[in-house]
Amino acid sequence: MKNLPLLFLGIFFTLAFSWVGLILSSHLNLGNLQPSTSELEDGKLIEGEPVYPIKLGGIAQTGKDVYIDQGCMYCHSQQIRAQGFGSDYERGWGNRQTVARDYIFQDRVLLGTMRTGPDLANVGSRLPSREWHMQHLYQPRITSPGSIMPPYTYLFDVQKVEGRPSEDAIMIPEGSPYAPPAGYEVVPTDRAEALVAYLLSLKVDYELPEMGFTEL
Numbered sequence: 001m002k003n004l005p006l007l008f009l010g011i012f013f014t015l016a017f018s019w020v021g022l023i024l025s026s027h028l029n030l031g032n033l034q035p036s037t038s039e040l041e042d043g044k045l046i047e048g049e050p051v052y053p054i055k056l057g058g059i060a061q062t063g064k065d066v067y068i069d070q071g072c073m074y075c076h077s078q079q080i081r082a083q084g085f086g087s088d089y090e091r092g093w094g095n096r097q098t099v100a101r102d103y104i105f106q107d108r109v110l111l112g113t114m115r116t117g118p119d120l121a122n123v124g125s126r127l128p129s130r131e132w133h134m135q136h137l138y139q140p141r142i143t144s145p146g147s148i149m150p151p152y153t154y155l156f157d158v159q160k161v162e163g164r165p166s167e168d169a170i171m172i173p174e175g176s177p178y179a180p181p182a183g184y185e186v187v188p189t190d191r192a193e194a195l196v197a198y199l200l201s202l203k204v205d206y207e208l209p210e211m212g213f214t215e216l
């Protein structure tokens, strides 16, 4: 093995090159991204204008853990692709593609790789109703007949109505095969509440200097 040092050098440079190319250069390019106003004035933020993206707060942050636990990411992406790369715009999944800055506050970025279901990057703008999400999670076929999304029934308690019905109980259309037995109601657990708060917080409804809305 007289070429051992050469072999090691070869391995070292291969790894070093990929580290510089993949990690260091991305970090230099994107590592310092800050929230921004939708436009810049002389390269600076406009005073008084809101800056985006905003941080996830309250129970929506807990809801993100539920989203991860339940494996929603195996069927849903959270990235709107550029126009011309597929038909995300045409499907109404967003008014603009997502860019690196949209993700700067995310501790775990859930881009996803599979799209068995629709992209959810902007689902909070597209479907802003808590009630809709609750019904859909409890049994997707209530809102989306024929859906192949699994029901998350175990995120709800089916309980007997004692006295007054609970204020949080979700409406299941009368006569639906998924309605609870008479005298029972379906009440979301804390995990379902957090998950829906998270879904409603997913919005790409702001512009950034590098990416404005596209009207189709």
Ligand code: HEC
Pocket (backbone or CB within 6 Å): 067, 070, 071, 072, 073, 074, 075, 076, 116, 117, 118, 120, 123, 126, 140, 141, 144, 147, 148, 149, 150, 152, 195, 199
């Ligand atoms: C096995 C794949 C699969 C999994 C896992 C899955 N979904 Fe879905 N999802 C779908 C499909 C297919 C649709 C489209 C039909 C429908 O609306 O039910 C969908 C639709 C949706 C929609 C409506 C989107 C729209 O634009 O109409 C939301 C919101 C959603 N899913 C959230 C979730 C959440 C939250 C989880 C995890 C708790 C999850 N999904 C897990 C397949 C999946």
